[in-house]
Amino acid sequence: MNQSYILEIKGLRKEYSKFTLNNINVELEKGSIMGFIGPNGAGKSTTIKSILNIISYDSGEIIINGINSKDNEVSTKEIIGYVGDETSLYSQNYAKSVYKFIRRFYKNWDDEVFNSLIRKFNLNLDKKVKEFSKGMKAQFMLALSLSHHAKLFILDEPTSGLDPVIRAEILDIIFNTVKEEGASVFFSSHITEDIQKIADSVTYINNGNILLSDKKVNILSNYKQVDFNQDISCEFEKKLTFYRNKKLIIHKSKIEEVINLAKSYNIDSRKIEFTTPLLDEILLNLIKKQN
Numbered sequence: 488m489n490q491s492y493i494l495e496i497k498g499l500r501k502e503y504s505k506f507t508l509n510n511i512n513v514e515l516e517k518g519s520i521m522g523f524i525g526p527n528g529a530g531k532s533t534t535i536k537s538i539l540n541i542i543s544y545d546s547g548e549i550i551i552n553g554i555n556s557k558d559n560e561v562s563t564k565e566i567i568g569y570v571g572d573e574t575s576l577y578s579q580n581y582a583k584s585v586y587k588f589i590r591r592f593y594k595n596w597d598d599e600v601f602n603s604l605i606r607k608f609n610l611n612l613d614k615k616v617k618e619f620s621k622g623m624k625a626q627f628m629l630a631l632s633l634s635h636h637a638k639l640f641i642l643d644e645p646t647s648g649l650d651p652v653i654r655a656e657i658l659d660i661i662f663n664t665v666k667e668e669g670a671s672v673f674f675s676s677h678i679t680e681d682i683q684k685i686a687d688s689v690t691y692i693n694n695g696n697i698l699l700s701d702k703k704v705n706i707l708s709n710y711k712q713v714d715f716n717q718d719i720s721c722e723f724e725k726k727l728t729f730y731r732n733k734k735l736i737i738h739k740s741k742i743e744e745v746i747n748l749a750k751s752y753n754i755d756s757r758k759i760e761f762t763t764p765l766l767d768e769i770l771l772n773l774i775k776k777q778n
């Protein structure tokens with residue numbers, strides 16, 4: 488247990504018949520935003536459901552604000568604001584009844600925050616949840632989760648399937664609320680662009696295993712995109728594993744190796760440039776290495 492972390496996942500393991508979430512370790516610092524990214528079926532929702540105790544897990548520990556989440560479920564739930572795809576649970580109900588039902592669970596519920604978000608999103612609470620569009624459902628869920636001064640937001644694909652305008656609005660609200668209140672966010676997404684925009688740290692999961700978990704600035708400074716800025720021979724290209732579409736992403740420890748290799752293929756090393764790649768390119772490179 489470390490007081491500077493709001494969430495610690497230690498050695499989490501969950502076995503399904505055809506999939507294993509294997510030895511997941513994550514540390515989320517208080518006041519920071521972590522993007523949890525990975526392809527379809529990587530294990531993101533399984534991890535999130537384990538954090539929330541929605542499913543049981545085989546081994547490992549989940550510590551929320553210093554407390555083992557299994558030891559005190561009520562107090563840990565109180566400090567979590569969750570957005571997932573559970574609107575189907577309430578779809579037959581009027582939005583107003585859902586709000587009245589949910590607010591009873593939280594002693595820090597704040598109607599002023601809730602009403603201002605509802606006005607901002609222009610949502611009509613006299614509608615049934617099923618009458619809301621996908622974007623409105625996401626806004627409604629977000630308003631519910633942001634209205635009880637949570638310390639930790641767990642967001643499962645909060646922007647998936649939304650148009651760019653609503654996506655940007657939701658990201659802004661998450662970012663601003665969290666920074667104002669000093670809260671923390673663990674959010675899963677397929678959209679690397681969103682993560683690059685607001686996350687302080689990134690955890691990348693593939694096939695039930697974590698391939699990378701680090702501060703975004705470290706990841707971006709640890710990897711380089713190599714631009715040769717000249718024609719290169721097929722033989723040299725073949726030597727460069729993971730060279731695709733004229734892009735080569737390498738860990739910075741490999742810079743010298745690449746320069747020396749290039750020289751041995753008569754490449755003019757003065758023209759070679761090393762730039763900072765997009766997060767997307769770095770993660771794609773990691774998947775290619777794993778497969």
Ligand SMILES: Nc1ncnc2c1ncn2[C@@H]1O[C@H](COP(=O)(O)OP(=O)(O)OP(=O)(O)O)[C@@H](O)[C@H]1O
Binds near residue numbers: 503
């Ligand atoms: N209840 C279950 N029983 C058996 N297998 C399951 C169950 N729930 C999930 N899985 C399997 O676990 C794997 C991980 O699923 P999970 O939903 O965690 O992935 P994900 O990263 O959230 O994917 P997506 O981005 O598509 O939502 C998948 O292979 C899925 O089929």
